[in-house]
Amino acid sequence: xxxxxxIPQYQHVQEGEDFTTYCNSSTTLSNIQWYKQRxxxxxxxxxxxxxxxxxxxQKRLTFQFGEAKKxxxxxxxxxxxxxxxxxxxxxxxxxxxYQKVTFGIGTKLQVIP
Amino acid sequence: xxxxxxxxxxxxxxxGTSVKIECRSLDFQATTMFWYRQFPKQSxxxxxxxxxxxxATYEQGVEKDKFLIxxxxxxxxxxxVTSAHPEDSSFYICSARxxxxxxxxxxxxxxxxx
Numbered sequence: 001x002x003x004x005x006x007i008p009q010y011q012h013v014q015e016g017e018d019f020t021t022y023c024n025s026s027t028t029l030s031n032i033q034w035y036k037q038r039x040x041x042x043x044x045x046x047x048x049x050x051x052x053x054x055x056x057x058q059k060r061l062t063f064q065f066g067e068a069k070k071x072x073x074x075x076x077x078x079x080x081x082x083x084x085x086x087x088x089x090x091x092x093x094x095x096x097x098y099q100k101v102t103f104g105i106g107t108k109l110q111v112i113p
Numbered sequence: 114x115x116x117x118x119x120x121x122x123x124x125x126x127x128x129g130t131s132v133k134i135e136c137r138s139l140d141f142q143a144t145t146m147f148w149y150r151q152f153p154k155q156s157x158x159x160x161x162x163x164x165x166x167x168x169a170t171y172e173q174g175v176e177k178d179k180f181l182i183x184x185x186x187x188x189x190x191x192x193x194v195t196s197a198h199p200e201d202s203s204f205y206i207c208s209a210r211x212x213x214x215x216x217x218x219x220x221x222x223x224x225x226x227x
Contacts, residue, residue: 033216042206042218043157088156090216100147101208101216105156 004032004091006104014112019076021107023089031092032072033101034063038085046074079111115141115211119219126197126226134192134222136207142187143209147216148180151204163190163207197226 006023013019023032031050035043047056049065049072056063060083062075076083089104116139126132136146144165149157161182162170169182179201181193190209194201206221 042221043208044218045216100159100162102159103156108154 004029004089004102004104006089006107008107009105010108010110012110012112013079015081016078019079019083019109020073021087021089021109022071022073023104024071025091026070028069029072029091030069032065033090033092034072034074035088035090035103036085037088037106041085043088076109079109081111081113084109084111115209115217117143117207117209117217117219119207119222121222122220123223124225126224128198128226129196131193131195132197132224134194134205134207134224136190136192136209136219138188138209138211138217141209141211143190143211144187146184146190146207146209148182148190148192149206149208151206151221153204157206160192160205163192165190194224197224199226202226 004023004025033048034046036046037043047063052069053067054065060077064073074087086106086108088106090101093100118137118139120135124132146163148160150160151157159172160175163182163184165184165187171177179195184190202225204221204223206218208216208218210216
């Protein structure tokens with residue numbers, strides 16, 4: 001089935017440094033979503049990308065969808081301690097007439113004050 | 114925004130007993146809900162797709178008779194872990210898709226089987 005590889009699995013940064021997580025697929029994706037899960041919490045939807053080369057921004061977060069629609073990245077500028085958590089990319093697939101979400105392994109971000 | 118309520122948030126049960134977890138969409142109707150399982154420090158693994166008014170669609174390797182799913186209305190899906198064993202201890206999360214807010218997740222249920 002459809003799989004996305006997400007790297008890195010762990011990232012420690014000093015507060016104020018930038019952070020990037022990447023998702024890659026061997027096949028062309030119709031769309032990709034990004035979620036954030038705080039420690040002990042549940043995933044929260046951040047954004048969906050559907051267009052080739054799409055770039056979306058949410059304050060300090062920048063999301064990109066590759067031109068070939070096979071990779072995506074999430075970049076955080078000047079990290080803050082509130083950015084701590086695990087960031088997942090996810091792919092929406094149509095299966096048996098229904099949509100379902102397949103998640104990447106996630107990147108756990110630790111921000112050192 | 115779209116809200117999905119999941120209950121209970123934590124449950125401890127004895128081995129061999131059954132546990133029911135409820136997932137409700139509070140301000141929208143969800144013909145489809147999804148049940149995930151998450152082991153510590155791992156990603157969410159889709160267990161099954163819950164379809165209102167019809168049988169759930171289970172992912173490969175998920176035991177249908179052990180994880181019973183009922184989606185009796187457009188706002189409620191339940192997951193029952195039958196004859197629970199310690200290896201079933203995990204974090205179970207449901208989600209539903211709302212048109213404007215993407216996939217919204219419940220707060221999760223931490224199941225501990227002793």
